Amino acid sequence: KVKTKKEIELIRSAGALAAETLVRAGEMCKPGVNTLEIDEFIAHFTNKHGGISADFGYYGYPRYACISINEVVCHGIPSKDTILKDGDIVNIDITTILNGYHGDCSAMFCVGNVSEQAKDLVKVTKECMEEGIRAAAMPKARFSDIGCAIQPYAEDHGYSVVRDYCGHGIGRGFHEEPNVLHYANREINNMIEIGNVFTIEPMINAGKPDIKQLSDGWTVVTSDGSLSAQWEHTMVKTKDGIDILTLPR
Ligand SMILES: CCc1ccsc1-c1ccc(O)c(O)c1
Ligand SMILES: [Mn+2]
């Protein structure tokens, strides 16, 4: 729950490797590249630096990262048959385990020329994550303040917040208490304590919040076929606010 300074540095190292891997994976996002190639790079780069993928085998997940394109909300399985094309918006979500500690981050990448509407969703979704971080950084902030900040921001911009997935505590475990809701709530209103490490990872839809899972048992898409975006950081509460732990070194 509350991590020691040493544990926080171990998580920061895992987070830095996840972030460095994410930057390089993002540079691969060009028309004609398939998502299996990107995933294989992620696995190789992670292992080369002494880490392992937290995704592989997690609840039976078959690959090393999640790559979710356009109307795919999350858990897109990398495939040689999924070929990036001009105009795609792509979320790559990487969780790396290094020396027993997890770092979890994701970002959006635009392939070639992306429409103004899609670019706006990508931009506003990043701002939703940043609004959540800002709320969490306040003195005496509660976990519920995060969703209370994100939901109005998304809706003021004409978008909706997916309610079926949340952020989470993280450390030696991939998912630890508490759940971090991205919509307005009062149930998870415990104070964020100095040393709490958790993610904020809002999924924002251009249309309705509703989602559905495809028959592969993993891929989640918007019910109305609208675009979806997500950004994620791992962070720690400090005496001064929030310290982001998934930044490249
Ligand atoms: C493939 C990893 C996975 C499997 C079930 S939930 C999940 C997942 C994916 C990305 C995340 O950021 C996360 O916290 C969980
Ligand atoms: Mn993630």
Ligand SMILES: [Mn+2]
């Ligand atoms: Mn996560």
